[in-house]
Amino acid sequence: MTPQKPAMEFTYHIGWRSRGRHPGRHTSAQTGLGMEFRNHAPLISHPDPRRIDLRQTLRDPFEQVWVRVFNQKSSVPVFVICDLSGSMGFSGHSRKLDIASEITAAAAYSAHRVNDPFGFIGFDDTVREDWGLIASNRVHGAMDIAERLRHYHPAKVGADGLLGVSDYLKRERSLIFLISDFHMPLEALERALTPLVRHHIVPMVLWDAAEYRSLPDFGIASVADAETGARRTLFLRESYRERILQSFEDRRAALHQLFMRHQMPPFYVENGFNADDLSEYFYQFVAS
Amino acid sequence: MSFTSPLFLFLLPIALLPLMLERHHSRAYSWLDLIPRDPLSDIVGMLLKVLAVIALLFIILGVAGPHSAQQKIKKVGEGAQIVMVMDRSASMDDPFSGASNGRAGETKSTAASRIITQFFGQRTSDMFGMVTFSNSAMYAMPLTQNREAVQAAIAAAGGAALFQTNIGSGLTMGTSLFENIPDSGSRVMILLSDGGGRIGSDAQQKIRDWLNKLDITLYWIVLREPGGLSIFDESYKPDSDKALPVEIELYNYFKTLRSPFHAYEAEDPKSLAAAISDIDQKERKPIKYYEEIPGRDYSQHCYFIALLMISLLLAVKYLEVRTWH
Numbered sequence: 001m002t003p004q005k006p007a008m009e010f011t012y013h014i015g016w017r018s019r020g021r022h023p024g025r026h027t028s029a030q031t032g033l034g035m036e037f038r039n040h041a042p043l044i045s046h047p048d049p050r051r052i053d054l055r056q057t058l059r060d061p062f063e064q065v066w067v068r069v070f071n072q073k074s075s076v077p078v079f080v081i082c083d084l085s086g087s088m089g090f091s092g093h094s095r096k097l098d099i100a101s102e103i104t105a106a107a108a109y110s111a112h113r114v115n116d117p118f119g120f121i122g123f124d125d126t127v128r129e130d131w132g133l134i135a136s137n138r139v140h141g142a143m144d145i146a147e148r149l150r151h152y153h154p155a156k157v158g159a160d161g162l163l164g165v166s167d168y169l170k171r172e173r174s175l176i177f178l179i180s181d182f183h184m185p186l187e188a189l190e191r192a193l194t195p196l197v198r199h200h201i202v203p204m205v206l207w208d209a210a211e212y213r214s215l216p217d218f219g220i221a222s223v224a225d226a227e228t229g230a231r232r233t234l235f236l237r238e239s240y241r242e243r244i245l246q247s248f249e250d251r252r253a254a255l256h257q258l259f260m261r262h263q264m265p266p267f268y269v270e271n272g273f274n275a276d277d278l279s280e281y282f283y284q285f286v287a288s
Numbered sequence: 289m290s291f292t293s294p295l296f297l298f299l300l301p302i303a304l305l306p307l308m309l310e311r312h313h314s315r316a317y318s319w320l321d322l323i324p325r326d327p328l329s330d331i332v333g334m335l336l337k338v339l340a341v342i343a344l345l346f347i348i349l350g351v352a353g354p355h356s357a358q359q360k361i362k363k364v365g366e367g368a369q370i371v372m373v374m375d376r377s378a379s380m381d382d383p384f385s386g387a388s389n390g391r392a393g394e395t396k397s398t399a400a401s402r403i404i405t406q407f408f409g410q411r412t413s414d415m416f417g418m419v420t421f422s423n424s425a426m427y428a429m430p431l432t433q434n435r436e437a438v439q440a441a442i443a444a445a446g447g448a449a450l451f452q453t454n455i456g457s458g459l460t461m462g463t464s465l466f467e468n469i470p471d472s473g474s475r476v477m478i479l480l481s482d483g484g485g486r487i488g489s490d491a492q493q494k495i496r497d498w499l500n501k502l503d504i505t506l507y508w509i510v511l512r513e514p515g516g517l518s519i520f521d522e523s524y525k526p527d528s529d530k531a532l533p534v535e536i537e538l539y540n541y542f543k544t545l546r547s548p549f550h551a552y553e554a555e556d557p558k559s560l561a562a563a564i565s566d567i568d569q570k571e572r573k574p575i576k577y578y579e580e581i582p583g584r585d586y587s588q589h590c591y592f593i594a595l596l597m598i599s600l601l602l603a604v605k606y607l608e609v610r611t612w613h
Contacts, residue, residue, distance in 0.1 A: 086316075086318075087318035087319050088318075089316065090316065090317070090318040096318075181318060181319075183318050183319035183321075183322065185321075208318075211317075211318055211322075212322075216609045218607075219607055219608060219609035220332060220336075220604060220607050220608050220609065221314075221315065221608065221609040222314035222315070222333075222608075223314055223315055223316070223317040223320065223323075224310075224314040224315070224316055224317065225316075225317060225319065225320040225321075226316045226317060226318055226319075227319070228320070230320055231310045231314055232320055232323075232329070232330075232333065233329055233330070233332055233333025233336065234323070234326070234329050235326065235328055235329040235332040235333075236609065240326050240328075240329070243324050243326070244322075244323055244324065247322055247323065247324045248322060251322055
């Protein structure tokens with residue numbers, strides 16, 4: 001187990017208007033003390049003499065006094081929804097749950113820096129309430145969760161709990177980092193994604209090169225499925241390795257297509273998590 | 289096909305264990321559904337289990353000791369069914385007093401066993417049995433075709449002798465060897481002793497009946513010290529107050545047998561050999577007998593197959609992926 005690295009920070013933004021009342025860093029639909037002009041309002045209905053627009057007042061033939069109204073900047077709840085199923089215990093070049101822990105810590109820290117509340121939801125076959133963290137501005141709870149993730153060894157369970165995750169989310173539109181290897185049937189995944197589409201989802205796809213790219217060249221291996229426990233003997237050889245690689249490439253394409261259909265460009269994490277890549281992701285895919 | 293210890297066959301279900309138990313030390317993989325099915329891999333996986341099953345199966349079979357049933361083969365040969373009834377009383381350890389053949393010190397028993405061995409060596413298709421007696425009869429060898437066993441029995445009869453002479457019990461046991469053996473048509477009992485012994489009247493009657501019933505020709509070879517009393521000496525008259533010597537008494541009894549009887553006297557190894565060769569001449573009739581061929585033991589084959597399977601498994605173990613990452 002690698003020692004815990006200090007939490008990395010990335011910057012993120014959203015392409016939609018937050019409805020949150022708490023001041024923050026994101027464009028918002030709330031009127032308030034901000035820089036973004038929204039409309040004019042009569043002083044009677046919006047009694048804020050500091051914002052009287054002289055030019056608009058003079059131009060008005062009915063001689064009303066007009067006030068400029070601005071949108072404030074608001075905070076956005078940030079959630080990490082983390083898959084705790086058996087396959088996340090897979091340890092190749094690095095353990096998937098270690099990477100999930102890094103991402104959680106980075107997201108919590110980055111959210112804390114811009115005053116966004118941060119929450120955590122873990123699921124395997126059900127939503128794990130013992131892994132739940134209500135969205136708040138206090139960062140230490142999230143850091144505890146990140147530490148617990150590093151020591152967690154998942155049981156042989158599937159990931160069906162993703163279906164129930166939406167019940168634990170805020171009604172308010174939130175930014176969600178969905179951390180999983182998405183080793184589940186595509187139909188199940190699609191069904192689970194449907195109730196989540198009102199949120200801003202960033203699928204974080206954790207794959208490991210040891211799963212497919214750096215398989216041994218030749219030999220016999222007995223493998224057990226981390227979730228079902230089913231066992232198979234693999235006679236690895238050149239042609240079979242290529243077929244496995246091809247199967248993973250097909251899977252990646254299928255996943256990509258599914259996510260893009262829901263307008264959730266996936267973020268692939270394969271050789272360790274780099275926060276800068278995630279910042280880059282937001283610049284690339286999210287219009288500010 | 290039968291088994292030496294068939295109880296071990298109850299362990300056979302153990303051989304199926306590899307089919308039911310999974311390998312303990314397989315490595316965890318995140319999602320097997322992503323790995324395409326591969327018939328060759330499935331065959332290899334199945335093969336490994338089958339190898340283990342076969343190995344266990346044949347180990348258990350080997351422990352149970354399979355062998356084929358023993359067979360009986362009917363053989364027809366020239367010769368006889370010969371039972372040697374040999375005196376092992378203490379007096380047989382004395383030498384012939386003659387010094388012929390340069391074997392001055394050869395005792396009667398060694399000479400007898402040497403000459404009988406020669407006799408036996410000439411008669412390749414005979415069945416031999418052996419009974420020795422002193423105070424009572426000793427069962428040495430049933431009637432058999434196994435030459436090595438007979439040689440060993442004869443050689444053993446040349447050893448140190450025991451107490452006294454009880455001819456009656458030797459003869460009864462000698463006749464009993466012929467029971468339960470199909471009559472080949474030529475049954476011979478050779479009684480080799482150095483003198484006589486008294487036989488009780490009950491035993492006399494019994495021996496007479498049995499020899500008659502089983503149709504056995506009796507040859508009696510008396511090893512006599514030169515100059516000693518001859519059983520053929522018709523003119524011998526004992527002292528009036530004494531009974532007849534035992535040899536003569538026995539000879540007279542044998543003459544009353546309803547079955548064929550011949551007596552020989554041997555004073556030295558040469559005359560003993562002459563007597564034996566005379567018997568050899570007389571007993572040359574075809575005989576029928578069954579030869580028992582022991583079953584073949586297949587447990588070695590079983591172990592060999594198991595070894596083969598295990599070495600194949602070891603070879604696969606060598607192919608096993610050790611460094612996954």
